[in-house]
């Protein structure tokens with residue numbers, strides 16, 4: 001996923017790019033991606049300074065943390081990146097490296113933003129994936145998926161509740 005600095009006009013411009021998650025190094029531990037990774041980039045170029053705002057959208061298949069079913073999770077996130085071309089000293093990744101700020105030689109025509117996009121997608125993954133905010137999860141007693149079946153355990157639960165009340169009454173008498 002490369003930005004062609006040479007062809008970027010001065011001032012504001014907008015480009016759109018698509019790349020398969022696998023070629024961004026995203027498809028392995030992270031799971032299956034159901035669509036390509038789409039990036040809409042707004043670029044503001046002033047001389048050899050490029051300010052980029054990227055909006056990323058894609059869809060990945062995740063496992064719900066409550067019911068353990070696989071579901072499609074839409075991922076939307078954004079990032080910023082400043083690229084400066086210079087004749088001077090070029091920062092190497094070890095020199096106080098800032099992932100939002102890249103300095104490249106003036107002769108460089110294209111910059112690969114794939115790694116920046118990959119990191120932004122990883123950060124956008126939900127910590128606690130849910131197939132639905134109202135997912136009912138699995139029954140702790142019989143393991144049934146409560147989104148799909150009504151097991152009998154819930155009525156037993158309320159039975160336990162009544163038992164507690166009965167015990168209370170018995171304690172009083």
Ligand SMILES: [Zn+2]
Nearest residue numbers: 064067131135
């Ligand atoms: Zn669920």
Ligand SMILES: [Zn+2]
Nearest residue numbers: 139142151153
């Ligand atoms: Zn149950």
